[in-house]
Amino acid sequence: xxxxxVGASKAGISxxxxxxxxxxxxxxxxxxxxxxxxxxxxxxxxxxxxxxxNASVLKAAGANRADxxxxxxxxxxxxxxxxQLTKMMxxxxxxxxxxxxxxxxxxxxxxxxxxxINATRILNYLIxxxxxxxxxxxxxFPLKGGNVELVQAEVQKGASVVDKKIKDLGLPEGIIxxxxxxxxxxxxxxxxxxxxQDDKVIAIVTKEHIDKIQKMFKSxx
Amino acid sequence: xxxxIIGSGRLGSRxxxxxxxxxxxxxxxxxxxxxxMYIEDxxxxxxxxxxxxxxxxxxxALKKPADIVIVATGNDYTNILISQKIKLxxxxxxxxxxxxxxxxxxxxxxxxxxxxxxxxxTIDALLKMPGIS
Numbered sequence: 001x002x003x004x005x006v007g008a009s010k011a012g013i014s015x016x017x018x019x020x021x022x023x024x025x026x027x028x029x030x031x032x033x034x035x036x037x038x039x040x041x042x043x044x045x046x047x048x049x050x051x052x053x054n055a056s057v058l059k060a061a062g063a064n065r066a067d068x069x070x071x072x073x074x075x076x077x078x079x080x081x082x083x084q085l086t087k088m089m090x091x092x093x094x095x096x097x098x099x100x101x102x103x104x105x106x107x108x109x110x111x112x113x114x115x116x117i118n119a120t121r122i123l124n125y126l127i128x129x130x131x132x133x134x135x136x137x138x139x140x141f142p143l144k145g146g147n148v149e150l151v152q153a154e155v156q157k158g159a160s161v162v163d164k165k166i167k168d169l170g171l172p173e174g175i176i177x178x179x180x181x182x183x184x185x186x187x188x189x190x191x192x193x194x195x196x197q198d199d200k201v202i203a204i205v206t207k208e209h210i211d212k213i214q215k216m217f218k219s220x221x
Numbered sequence: 222x223x224x225x226i227i228g229s230g231r232l233g234s235r236x237x238x239x240x241x242x243x244x245x246x247x248x249x250x251x252x253x254x255x256x257x258m259y260i261e262d263x264x265x266x267x268x269x270x271x272x273x274x275x276x277x278x279x280x281x282a283l284k285k286p287a288d289i290v291i292v293a294t295g296n297d298y299t300n301i302l303i304s305q306k307i308k309l310x311x312x313x314x315x316x317x318x319x320x321x322x323x324x325x326x327x328x329x330x331x332x333x334x335x336x337x338x339x340x341x342x343t344i345d346a347l348l349k350m351p352g353i354s
Contacts, residue, residue, distance in 0.1 A: 053298060055324055077274070077298035080305075081325070088328050103276040107306055 001025070004066045004093075006052030006082045007073035008035050011098065015070065016046060027061045053081040055089050063090040071097040076104045083113045148206050150178075155199040156219035167191035174206035175213055223287045225250065227273035227303055228294035229257050232319060232339075236291060238262035250282050273303050276310075283311060293319040301325070304334055 001024050005012050008030035016028045020043075028043070029052040030036050036049040050057035052073070063069060069086045071079035076099055083095040094114045099105050108116045155161060161169060166177060166189055180187040181200040187193060195201075205213050222245045226233045229251040238260065240247045248267040251257045257268050271278035273294060283290075290307055292300045297320045304318040319337045320326045326338035348354055 055328070075298070077296070077302040080302050081298050084301075084332070085328060088331065101274075104274075104302070104306070107302070107309055110309055111305070 001067040003068045004061050005070045009072050012072040053078050055085050066093045068094045076100050153201045153217045155217050157197050158220040159217050161195040161216050165192050165194050174209040176204045178202045225282050225287045225290045227292045230295050233293040234260040237266050241265045290316045297322050
């Protein structure tokens, strides 16, 4: 793949290294001349001097043939312009961006950015995950701005779902069972799949149904 | 009319004084309070100290329904972010955004944002000057 990264932040540099060693073609753009010249000594032609929020710079970097453009400057407005220019001028590429202020995420989603990375939110989730370690349901990943979550749950001894078919549980629309891990086996569930004790269940759940799924898999005691 | 102006630079502060004198009600949003204090004719201009890109400040600024918002901070990217955030909060309000960069102005006009580009206006005016056209 060809990936353009805008912003030689710590994250930008580290991502460039990772992608290069994975065999991808990368261009890292930054408008700090000193930074670019010192990075060039290590990374070579990969580093390019210029303002990545400028359409002609993106074009010169080869945005037309890029598969992904990643905006990693420390400034949300700059990242927004990088993503919007990409969407407007270079139709094909996927855009991924860092969003520093969580309040800006809805805007990035509304303009069709493919993925937003918010360090604050990820940290919050990691901490939350630790806090909830004793619970049956563990949040894995927030989707669509956090209203929907991918969660993992374990079927405890004597839980209400044990020996029941999925179709008989009367699951609301806000819960989708994605897969079940049983020992070494991975099961793609169907309506007549039956839950067993110790099953590990991956599900997509809306926020308001987290409590319900918690109850379903918890031991009756 | 109720007019909200974000950014009290040369453009914002002049407009604020003009509109106030004309009888409009003007709210100026500026994060640098001392900048506001230097506006010569600031009598009658309401002032809100804060970052115009902040959701809470935007909500505060629009508490009294406004007819027009003029986004005129000194940074094009900031203006782009602010105007689209306001649009997301209130689809009906008229937002005029100042952008210096002509190519950005072209792109964002295409995206349906009302843009005022001083660079283009100057070029247009210059080309109409006697002895140049």
